[in-house]
Amino acid sequence: xxxxxxxxxxxxxxxxxxxxxxxxxxxxxxxxxxxxxxxxxxxxxxxxxxxxxxxxxxxxxxxxxxxxxxxxxxxxxxxxxxxxxxxxxxxxxxxxxxxxxxxxxxxxxxxxxxxxxxxxxxxxxxxxxxxxxxxxxxxxxxxxxxxxxxxxxxxxxxxxxxxxxxxxxxxxxxxxxxxxxxxxxxxxxxxxxxxxxxxxxxxxxxxxxxxxxxxxxxxxxxxxxxxxxxxxxxxxxxxxxxxxxxxxxxxxxxxxxxxxxxxxxxxxxxxxxxxxxxxxxxxxxxxxxxxxxxxxxxxxxxxxxxxxxxxxxxxxxxxxxxxxxxxxxxxxxxxxxxxxxxxxxxxxxxxxxxxxxxxxxxxxxxxxxxxxxxxxxxxxxxxxxx
Amino acid sequence: xxxxxxxxxxxxxxxxxxxxxxxxxxxxxxxxxxxxxxxxxxxxxxxxxxxxxxxxxxxxxxxxxxxxxxxxxxxxxxxxxxxxxxxxxxxxxxxxxxxxxxxxxxxxxxxxxxxxxxxxxxxxxxxxxxxxxxxxxxxxxxxxxxxxxxxxxxxxxxxxxxxxxxxxxxxxxxxxxxxxxxxxxxxxxxxxxxxxxxxxxxxxxxxxxxxxxxxxxxxxxxxxxxxxxxxxxxxxxxxxxxxxxxxxxxxxxxxxxxxxxxxx
Ligand SMILES: Nc1ncnc2c1ncn2[C@@H]1O[C@H](COP(=O)(O)OP(=O)(O)O)[C@@H](O)[C@H]1O
Ligand SMILES: [Mg+2]
Numbered sequence: 001x002x003x004x005x006x007x008x009x010x011x012x013x014x015x016x017x018x019x020x021x022x023x024x025x026x027x028x029x030x031x032x033x034x035x036x037x038x039x040x041x042x043x044x045x046x047x048x049x050x051x052x053x054x055x056x057x058x059x060x061x062x063x064x065x066x067x068x069x070x071x072x073x074x075x076x077x078x079x080x081x082x083x084x085x086x087x088x089x090x091x092x093x094x095x096x097x098x099x100x101x102x103x104x105x106x107x108x109x110x111x112x113x114x115x116x117x118x119x120x121x122x123x124x125x126x127x128x129x130x131x132x133x134x135x136x137x138x139x140x141x142x143x144x145x146x147x148x149x150x151x152x153x154x155x156x157x158x159x160x161x162x163x164x165x166x167x168x169x170x171x172x173x174x175x176x177x178x179x180x181x182x183x184x185x186x187x188x189x190x191x192x193x194x195x196x197x198x199x200x201x202x203x204x205x206x207x208x209x210x211x212x213x214x215x216x217x218x219x220x221x222x223x224x225x226x227x228x229x230x231x232x233x234x235x236x237x238x239x240x241x242x243x244x245x246x247x248x249x250x251x252x253x254x255x256x257x258x259x260x261x262x263x264x265x266x267x268x269x270x271x272x273x274x275x276x277x278x279x280x281x282x283x284x285x286x287x288x289x290x291x292x293x294x295x296x297x298x299x300x301x302x303x304x305x306x307x308x309x310x311x312x313x314x315x316x317x318x319x320x321x322x323x324x325x326x327x328x329x330x331x332x333x334x335x336x337x338x339x340x341x342x343x344x345x346x347x348x349x350x351x352x353x354x355x356x357x358x359x360x361x362x363x364x365x366x367x368x369x370x371x372x373x374x375x376x377x378x379x380x381x382x383x384x385x386x
Numbered sequence: 387x388x389x390x391x392x393x394x395x396x397x398x399x400x401x402x403x404x405x406x407x408x409x410x411x412x413x414x415x416x417x418x419x420x421x422x423x424x425x426x427x428x429x430x431x432x433x434x435x436x437x438x439x440x441x442x443x444x445x446x447x448x449x450x451x452x453x454x455x456x457x458x459x460x461x462x463x464x465x466x467x468x469x470x471x472x473x474x475x476x477x478x479x480x481x482x483x484x485x486x487x488x489x490x491x492x493x494x495x496x497x498x499x500x501x502x503x504x505x506x507x508x509x510x511x512x513x514x515x516x517x518x519x520x521x522x523x524x525x526x527x528x529x530x531x532x533x534x535x536x537x538x539x540x541x542x543x544x545x546x547x548x549x550x551x552x553x554x555x556x557x558x559x560x561x562x563x564x565x566x567x568x569x570x571x572x573x574x575x576x577x578x579x580x581x582x583x584x585x586x587x588x589x590x591x592x593x594x595x596x597x598x599x600x601x602x603x604x605x606x607x608x609x610x611x612x613x614x615x616x617x618x619x620x621x622x623x624x625x626x627x628x629x630x631x632x633x634x635x636x637x638x639x640x641x642x643x644x645x646x647x648x649x650x
Binding site: 001003004008009010011012292293296297299300301302303306315379380382384385386 | 453489492495501507514516
């Protein structure tokens with residue numbers, strides 16, 4: 001009877017395509033909306049996540065997110081370096097500055113000041129120039145999309161000058177970074193240089209990043225830093241945390257304190273509801289429209305288990321093909337849009353979301369099957385005579 | 387008793403009449419309490435094999451209810467149906483479904499063909515239900531289609547067939563697994579006079595055979611002549627049983643008639 005079930009499914013190509021694309025469209029809606037939401041929320045932590053060398057981040061304990069920074073003092077750095085288990089610890093500056101170009105065009109930029117000696121915190125992926133040139137006086141490295149914001153339609157050119165908060169700076173390299181949340185250009189420079197750019201602020205030490213010595217666990221070193229920096233003096237102390245935790249604090253901050261999750265949450269909830277409704281509904285209707293046929297089959301001696309098998313087979317086929325279409329279209333959407341729109345760069349279909357979508361759509365199709373099965377199974381075979 | 391009304395003469399006078407299906411004190415009520423509605427009143431009816439029994443009567447008199455019970459699609463409130471020696475009450479759940487799959491063929495007023503399947507594929511469904519391999523089932527189905535004169539439309543879908551042709555496919559489907567009981571509910575009601583007569587003639591010629599009970603429900607007086615015996619019902623009771631004049635065409639005559647119709 002599986003063969004009959006299969007035939008019933010694709011015997012009417014219009015209805016079959018309608019059902020499969022209905023499920024596919026539902027999948028697309030869910031996967032695409034969730035991917036954009038998660039991708040954008042992850043961006044809030046991208047400047048931190050990009051500093052791959054830093055396993056431990058130390059900051060003011062009242063800091064809520066990486067964009068609202070209460071600076072540390074230089075002595076904090078030495079306190080951290082003195083903690084047992086710390087291999088190295090260096091300063092990181094993170095703040096905002098204004099970059100102005102020769103035409104007068106200017107942009108607010110995210111300014112990252114990296115360790116003068118080790119260049120820890122500097123971008124990993126260079127497109128033009130050499131990261132070591134960052135050690136030259138007034139040197140900065142700008143991310144490629146920032147460069148394109150400032151000089152639209154101009155080729156990358158190392159050696160150009162910009163004014164950073166009215167101070168001269170020279171672009172020695174162009175790099176690639178993960179898209180930041182605000183879509184600002186990202187400018188890297190040495191810590192000491194960053195301090196000069198933002199000289200008006202009294203203290204500039206945003207973060208200290210550190211690494212554990214061999215034989216020490218990250219968590220253990222964080223605990224040691226917390227204990228030992230708290231014990232000294234009346235000062236408010238410091239807090240150290242593993243890099244992942246800091247990334248999450250940022251994400252949580254944006255989730256809890258901005259309108260993004262509410263707005264976006266509504267959108268993805270709607271996408272999810274509409275998506276599952278379309279997927280479930282189309283399949284439910286497909287079965288219900290065939291109710292009379294199932295009734296005739298029951299009269300002719302197909303057992304209830306036989307009917308269950310037929311509907312499950314149809315559900316699996318519709319589910320698998322619908323999911324493939326939907327996830328394929330989602331992936332295609334991101335490939336196409338991220339090429340065309342730089343603002344969407346870095347957004348993609350995450351496998352966790354693909355998996356979650358599969359799960360959700362499988363559940364909803366099972367539910368739709370169960371509902372339609374209930375109708376079919378309780379159907380009096382005698383209705384075929386009506 | 388009804389058996390007293392057994393026809394003295396029929397076209398099958400050569401062989402003695404054998405009871406295939408017997409209703410014993412059959413009662414069917416719908417609803418309960420104040421809404422209780424008795425639709426069948428203690429019916430005792432015998433159906434003989436090797437003949438075509440017409441079940442006639444005004445709309446709402448209980449014909450469909452009766453054949454639904456006989457075919458095992460509906461349970462009686464009380465009483466029983468003996469199906470070729472087996473009391474139906476002993477067939478429970480899966481057993482009854484399997485009995486239906488093996489022993490009952492259905493022809494419906496609305497044909498009820500699966501639109502996604504071709505004529506041949508529709509005809510082989512009862513064989514597939516019994517677990518016959520598809521290749522074998524398709525061969526048998528083709529033969530059966532040939533017997534109802536539709537060999538040339540084997541690959542057609544129901545939307546490509548006329549009502550009469552669809553009903554002939556349905557007849558082939560009802561008989562392909564050689565059931566011992568064929569029940570037809572108003573098989574001609576949706577057809578024009580000519581197609582209706584063709585369908586009745588076909589049912590008569592290809593389905594009536596020793597060992598098989600054929601029951602045709604109808605209130606289409608134009609086709610009364612195709613039955614061997616006519617049971618008249620009114621308000622859930624049998625009011626009259628009579629022999630009806632029968633067509634005496636042979637099998638091959640009927641088929642050749644259909645085949646000549648197919649060609650134009
Ligand atoms: N499922 C049901 N529930 C309640 N009443 C029913 C049901 N099926 C049939 N009836 C009633 O039983 C009576 C006989 O119906 P039916 O057997 O369909 O008559 P016929 O086929 O002779 O026209 C009618 O009055 C009808 O309303
Ligand atoms: Mg009826």
